[in-house]
Amino acid sequence: MTTERTYIDLSSRTAIVTGGGNGIGRGIAIRLARAGADVYVADLDVDAAKSVSDELRVSGGRSSAGYVDVADQSSTDQMVASAIDELGKVDILVNNAGVGGAEGWAERQEGSIEDWNKVFEVNVLGIVHASKSVSGHMIERGSGKIVNVASAAGRRGSPGFAHYSTSKASAINVTQAFAYQLAPHKINVNSVCPGLLWTDLWHDIADRRLRMTGDGETSGRDYFEQRLSNVPLGREQTPEDIGNAVAFLCSDRASSITGQALNVDGGAMMN
Template sequence: MDNGPYLLDMSKEFAGKRALVTGGTRGIGLAIVKRLHAAGAEVIAAARSLPDSLPEGAGFIQADVGLPEGVDHLVQETIQQLGGLDILINNVGGSSTSTAGALALTDEDWQTTFDANLFSSVRLDRGFLPYMVEQQSGVIVHISSIQRKLPGNMTMPYSAAKAALVNYSKNLATQFGPMGIRINTLAPGFTETESAERLIGRMAEQSGTDYHAARQLLMDQLGGIPLGRPAKPEEVAELAAFLASSRASYITGSEYVIDGGTIRTV
């Protein structure tokens, strides 16, 4: 009996596929690069700064995709190196604006956050979709956040940008589905990346507690995590790999939440 994609050799799942992961040198992005590369993909990681380490054989392009010229550079370099693209993981993003509340936020705060978390994806999609249309195949995964459903009081622009990203992604999937291109959104909750560990360390120092107490406090501020711990970057990467694979060949226009049960609404 032929079970199709369910009998894949996982070590060769992405053999022959060309992939780009933005924000691919640390945290969730690096975990995705490692997962795709281990399964045979030709992967390029993109980021503003040089990586400390990447899997042997993975490529790197230095680019700031929060800027239009950075996106143009990344698209041109990727096509030159790979000759096209099969998988685009729009992972870059984050928030560095004031946490003092809405009235402390400037137009520049809003614009910078939207450039990083929304317009970077819009511009990259616009750059690579023509190549995917030409080959009548391709996968795009937008990394969003549960904050689009659970807005953070201190990260208002970030939450709004991620909500807009999900709306945009849904519309894009409808437009390009007939051309064989699948587009989905992945929304992680609290993930224990290196940057999260540094944040927890600072919280522990400021409050005079230890790492585990500060970690628990952060989970409590989210309303608790039923599974009792943050996600690991590798767990988020596994879901991204699934969405990029032929195992998800009939999934498009969807949002997948990976948050340990943090969001309890239906």
């Protein structure tokens, strides 16, 4: 019988997941560990990162955790050094950490200049910093996989949320540039574009929408479900759905795939 591990086998691989303490990042960390990878969970919220890492160790995996602010190059350098120190090497980097804007963004109808700067610092430069921190190590080893978590919002501009959707379009574009640059070193760089997941980020998006429309009758969850009505498969995504796509892209099954952006959104985007 073909087991899951024989189809997507990441045993003897070591992965870093940024923003791995919560939501989608946590789901990715769990999925990679289930495929056999050792996982370094890195997050601004270090307590959450440690708790996910504890969970992975309890299930029998090797894991470690630490603080990172992906907006800061020295912090991502430190993250990679700690992962190598504690787990021996890095084969996989998942750039998942992301934000909707600067502090208080959910209370603003339009992105402020601080929101534009913040999403570029975290959602775009966060990918650049962590990729730069790890690429020397991967080049020396002659292999590696980098997966960036972009968004369906990066496929089409979002009204009132332009700062965020523009940052995610940039995440798709920087994925392509790095895929070209790192291809000679056998490093694959891809992105995934999640659709709708009911995580903390979406709770804030829904709260913001309710504030904007002033509709006290509808709950945030109702608004989220209305958005699902435009999705061909009519289902929300789960962190596990995103983890499955990431695990595939990090596996030998995806060796010929680079520079791609894989929509994991129930068919919401078909480009």
